[in-house]
Every structure is written in structure tokens, then in C-alpha cells.
Amino acid sequence: MTWSLLAVTIGVFLVETLIGGSQNINVLVRLGAKTNELIQMGQWWRLITPIFLHIGIFHIFMNVFTLLYVGQILEPMIGHWRFFIIYIVSGIMGNLASFAFGASSVISAGASTSLFGMFAAFLALALIYRENRFLTELGKSFLGLIVINLIMDLTMTGIDIWGHLGGAVGGLLLGYALGIPRISRPKMMFRILALVIFVVISYYMYVKGMVVYG
Template identity: 75%
Template sequence: MFNRQSNAYVTWTLLVVTIGLYLVEVLSGGSQNASTLMTLGAMTNSSIQTGDWWRLITPIFLHLSIFHIFMNGFTLLYVGQRLEPMVGHWRFFTIYMLSGITGNLASFAFGNENAISVGASTAIFGMFAAFLSLALIYRENRFMTEVGKSFLGLIVINLLLDLFMPSINIWGHVGGAVGGFFLGYALSLPGIKRPKMIIRILALVVIVAISYYMYARGMVVYG
């Protein structure tokens, strides 16, 4: 039931692309060089307001330091090799990317106007929350319940740590978690008719509504 596709090749592809882009950063002027980061696709609130919508996507693959990419890369590999076989390749890719985008939208709507946003942590929080939603859907499964508790703990602990680290964009993490949670309900597991279709549709509606609100708020605040 929970191991339909054993090869996590989407996870590995995402990791390779992320590492490759970090090397490009280093060779192009440095991973902490603001000009280099913006050229490669980093996000600022003003850049989205002026029409660079694609910067809601590209920051997912950019990182500031060896430690930054190591932590996110390790987490991507660890969680991805467990989540991707469960939900399938395209579902996993969708959860990862859309969670990253909802996280960046939350940063756009509520974050620091002048901050440069990069990092896969928005998408990683989405993976954590997707596990949580699956645990709620399949709560009779002991494995899923235990895994869900573990990832709920990771979400809470990391958000608490964010409160004491002003350099961390907590809104991006919250937005990524919200996106991943509802995507878990919308996509669920392949070949299993749970949750009901109406719940899946409602979850999609909620994601679209929240995303639109955050985009509209960001455009008003920084317009």
C-alpha cells in the first residue's frame, strides 16, 4: 500500500539540480553575493511586484552557504526517499514545487520587504506537512500515524527555532507547510480512493484561495 514506486529518481534529480546551481553561484561571484543571487533567480518582494513572477519558483533551488545547502539537501534526500515511493513521482514533484511556491508567496505577502529569499526549506516544510496530512487520512495505519507525529514535531520545533533566528524567514516555512498539508489531502496516495473527491476538491480550492490572497496582499503592500 505504501511502497508503490521504490526508485526516488525525482528526489535525486532535484538534489542534483540544487547542487549544480549552488556550484554555479560559487563560480559566478559567490553564494552570498546579492548581485549573483538576483541574476540566478533569488526573490525580493519588490521583484515580484514588478512582474518577475518566476522568482516564486527559482529561489527553491538557490542557497546561501555550504551549511545551508547541506542541511536542505540532506533533508530533501532523507524525506524524499520516503515520501516519493509512497505518493508516486509526479505527486511528489507537485508537492515539492507547489509547497515551495506557496512558501515564497507567504514570504511575499508577510515577510521582510528588503530581504533576499532563497532556499529549499519552503518546499521541505511542504514535505513534512504532506506526511502529516497523509497520517490524518490513513490514521488507522500505525506506521503512518507514527511518521505523522514525527513530522509534526519537526514542524513545531523548527518554527519555534525560527522565532529566535531573525535571519530565517518564518513566513516562508509556514506557507510551505500550509501548501504541503492541503496538497497531501488533494493528491493523497495513488490508486486509493481516500479521501473523498469532494475533500480533494475543497483542498485544491483552499490552496488556490490562500495563494491568491497572499499574492494580492503582496501586490497591495509593496505596490
């Protein structure tokens, strides 16, 4: 899945470049960047498509490198489909957070919502399997990475901090709900609870976004 997601992301960037440039606002909107007004008008797919769009060569380089690095660790650990679900669905939750709490005039795109979800999934696994030293150390490392990046978000312009926060919350809940294959932890009731919390938060953010921008 890591290589498939990389291929799609790079392919979309090439399309952006060929039809007018990845920093062209018209191109970004045309290909599905997150714009609050258009989501409010019913274009719900703009909560998904921004995951694969990037603004400029530095933006895609950093996200592709991060996806490759993290994916090669996380995907073999949790399996292909769990990895795919966390990547896509935490990205959607990040875009929902941006829709609900971000500035209405901002056009946003990028895989960082999903990447924060993957960082937080490591934290979830560290909490579930505390006796595993490897997972515990990974969890600490990625928690530090989340905190550092969020602090950097506060000091930089043009960064969608709400998208990053939402992605991290989504990854934490999904990581807890899905766990590691063939290991019966956490208990099913806690997995279901994590999913319920995920759905409730997502629904709340969608409704909030529709009310604020409607």
C-alpha cells in the same frame, strides 16, 4: 525525482559559486532570489527559482541532506509526480507567504519552503489514513519536526518563518488533495475542497503582496 531535484539544486549552487559566490547578493538576485520589489514589477518566476538557490555551504548541506532523507521515504509512498508537485508547489506557496507577510527588504532563497511542504504532507497522510500505524507515527514525528523548527525560527535571525509556514500549509493541503495512488481516499469532494482552499489562499497572498509592495 528526489535525485533529480538534488542534482539540479547542487548544480545551481555550483553556478552560484563560480559566478561570484552563493553569499553574494548580486549573484543571488541575478539567479532569481525572492525580492519583493522585483516580483511586484512582474518577475513572477521569483516565486519558483528561490527553491533551488542557497546561501552558503551550511545552508545547502542541511537542505540537501533533508531532501535526501525525506524524499526516500515520501516519494516511493506517493509516487514520482505527486512528490514533484508537492515539492514545487508548496515551495511556491511558501514564497508567496514570504512575499505577502515578510519584510520587504529581505532577499530570500532556499529549499526549506518545499521541505516544510513535505513535512506537512506526511501529516496530511496521517490524517487521511488514521488506521495505518506507520503513517500515524510518521505524521507525529514530522509534526514535531515542524513545531521544533518554527520555534527555532523565532529565536534566530535571518530565517524566513513566513516562508516555512506557507510551505507547511501548502504541503498539508496538497497532501490531502493528492493522497496515495490507487487508494480512493479522501473522497473527491474533499480533495477538490483542499485544492480550492489552496488556490484561494495563494491568490490572497499574491494580491496582498502586490498591494503592500505596489
